[in-house]
Amino acid sequence: MAHRLLGYTFKNPNMLKEALTHASIADNRLLSNERMEFLGDAVLDLVVCGELYRRFPEHLEGELTKIKSAVVSRRTCAEVSNETGLTDLLITGKGISSRADMPSSLAAAVYESICAAIYLDGGFEVAKEYILRTMNPKIDAIAADEHRQNYKAVLQQHAQKAHGATPIYELLDEKGPDHSKCFEVCVVIDGNRFNSAWGPNKKMAEQKAALLALEQMGVFAGKDMSKLLDPPQAQ
Numbered sequence: 297m298a299h300r301l302l303g304y305t306f307k308n309p310n311m312l313k314e315a316l317t318h319a320s321i322a323d324n325r326l327l328s329n330e331r332m333e334f335l336g337d338a339v340l341d342l343v344v345c346g347e348l349y350r351r352f353p354e355h356l357e358g359e360l361t362k363i364k365s366a367v368v369s370r371r372t373c374a375e376v377s378n379e380t381g382l383t384d385l386l387i388t389g390k391g392i393s394s395r396a397d398m399p400s401s402l403a404a405a406v407y408e409s410i411c412a413a414i415y416l417d418g419g420f421e422v423a424k425e426y427i428l429r430t431m432n433p434k435i436d437a438i439a440a441d442e443h444r445q446n447y448k449a450v451l452q453q454h455a456q457k458a459h460g461a462t463p464i465y466e467l468l469d470e471k472g473p474d475h476s477k478c479f480e481v482c483v484v485i486d487g488n489r490f491n492s493a494w495g496p497n498k499k500m501a502e503q504k505a506a507l508l509a510l511e512q513m514g515v516f517a518g519k520d521m522s523k524l525l526d527p528p529q530a531q
Contacts, residue, residue: 301381302410304426306417315413317387318402329409336412339420340368343427347435359442366438367431373404376430382406447506451483454515461486463509465502468492483509 298312299305306312315329344367348360355363366372377383383403407430415423448463455463466489469480481501482492490509495501510516 298385301385302414302426303429304414304418304422306413308417311413311417313387315409316385316406318406329406332409332412332416333405334412335415336408336410337368339411339415339423340373340408340427340431343424344368344431344435346424347428347432348439351435352439363435363439363442366442367435370400370404372431372434372438373407374400376434377403377407380430382410447503447510450515451506451510454510454513455485458513459486463506465505467498481505485509 298316315332317329341364344364345360348355348364348367352360352363374383383406386402386406411423411427414426451463455461462485464484466482466484467479468482471478471480478494478496479498479501480492480494481498481504483490483502483505490505490512493501493504493508495504507516
């Protein structure tokens with residue numbers, strides 16, 4: 297069953313058994329998957345970093361780091377374990393009788409230990425194939441979500457493509473004391489001024505103003521944007 301689920305047949309079955317054995321049932325913690333979890337974390341990092349570097353040549357280090365952190369997070373690894381059925385293969389001791397009883401940390405750990413086991417048994421390229429096959433949907437979703445939230449980048453691409461112009465952000469107003477200011481910003485593209493937006497800092501206000509411009513140009517479907525348009529309440 298494990299071989300079908302993983303898409304890989306182990307040359308050394310003991311390697312698979314160790315990767316699936318939780319410390320709660322192992323005779324010795326050295327026989328559990330904890331050491332493999334340690335190694336698998338590094339293998340996963342390398343594969344994901346390499347894939348992001350290759351796939352997103354226009355992203356700076358900070359953007360790549362943000363996506364990578366979400367991809368290799370405990371939450372994402374646990375989701376992959378649960379979605380692929382890997383969690384059901386984990387050998388645990390008393391007190392963890394079903395997936396419902398299992399903390400996300402255990403589900404995440406078994407994914408990392410399997411990555412290490414495949415790496416040790418089959419080599420880096422085999423481990424890379426397994427990781428990308430199971431993680432690519434998560435990379436796609438997380439990268440798309442990050443891109444959608446970077447409205448300034450989306451607006452710049454659209455403005456240059458559709459209008460041959462670069463968005464200009466104008467600061468219209470600011471309110472509040474020095475320690476808690478809010479800023480009103482609007483976008484101007486090729487002489488056209490779009491609705492303004494408020495934010496707790498200039499960067500956030502610019503992102504919100506970019507989103508409003510995208511809404512007005514019909515790039516994004518209409519939403520209730522009242523929270524972006526209204527000035528902040530007095531402190």
